[in-house]
Amino acid sequence: MSDLKERYIYAVVRNLPRANRQDIERELGTLIEDMLEARCGGETPTEKDLRVVLTELGTPAELFRKYSPDAGKALIGEGYYPQYKGFLKLILPLIAGAMLIAHLMLLLIGEMGWGEALLNYLGTTLSALLTAFAGITIAFAVMERRGVRVGVASDTIENLPPVPKRSEIIPRWDSVIGLALCVFFGLMALTFPQLMGMPVEVNGSMRQIPVFQTEVLRASWVWIVIFTALGLVRGVYRLIKGRRSWSVLAVSLACDALSIPVACLIFCRDELLNPAFRQAIGGLLEGVPQFVFWMFDRFNLFFLGIILFALVIDMIDETVRTLRARA
């Protein structure tokens, strides 16, 4: 009989915090004895009496929930769950779509055959989806745990934000396109840098010559991840807030400004440009104006220039739009 009691108590306390376990164990033991004593008077309790008492106390799972300090807590609570679900529904198809486009391009340039492309697509997409799923889950779990409340219905009626004016609203598609470009850039640069190239005729057949040396580009993976992450933070924050505000402007400016040195670290390296590309392009550029020649001869710097130009334009555009909206 005492075996059943011990097993019951063990089932209740085994997953409770270690610090309280022994104390609750002793307390429950005494409680069960008191209840048996009250039930049986002076008689010796039978196993049936013990079963009645334990049934009265409830199942081990019920009692565990009542004792558990984490009762009612969740990795991602109900406040954030709709947003979490929304992000998964948005980001995961974006990744699958970007990977599909990349593989179709690989097929088109003859880098892979159908079978290889299909297997590669399934493998790399699964791995990218799992990574994104884990990343989004961890990000929301950290916000939940730290009590960060961004875009969640307010717990109080104090300091409620005003209803946004039409000019203040950031269209959802605007943020989604930004996120899609960001995901596409990150995936391309990390997984298929050879797709950034141009078809050149070599010995009578067309070949895709990558603009950048893939190994050199991949060696900068940390900076590529940081660059992509900055774009994602900017896009996600805009999407959550959904309106032009000082905080959205600050996050956008900070992410854009930080992206500038990161982009320089990725694209400023001379060895990044593929010598085969330089050689192939050299023949095609005879007689073109000097600046066009320079543009292709130093394509990594030209590419960097485009990125920096886009970042600066974005910073100006965001500032002007926010100032207008808040005026």
Next chain:
Amino acid sequence: MGQEEIVSSMLQELRRGTLVLCVLRQLETPMYGYSLIGVMEKKGVRLEANTLYPLMRRLEGQGLLESRWETGGAKPRKYYQITDEGRRTAQRMEEAWHDTVASVNRFLEEERK
């Protein structure tokens, strides 16, 4: 959910807050959990052991109760007692309780007319 279940869950909701007040007030005298159940039952307040024990631990964690193990008797027992913080909380809860009872009674009287 059947009608009985709905009523039962509503009554449980009604009782939940009042139990804390009763437990705090009763624990002016140190008591162990099972004796508290007996004393309260005699006074017409029914408590279930599986609710009371976790509740007392929660109140202890909030600093409203304190506890100590007595190992001198036939069985080791954990005695709980109210703290000064618990007394202040119970006082505020009691005032709120009287206000609530008075206003709800007034409301129900009005509705009956």
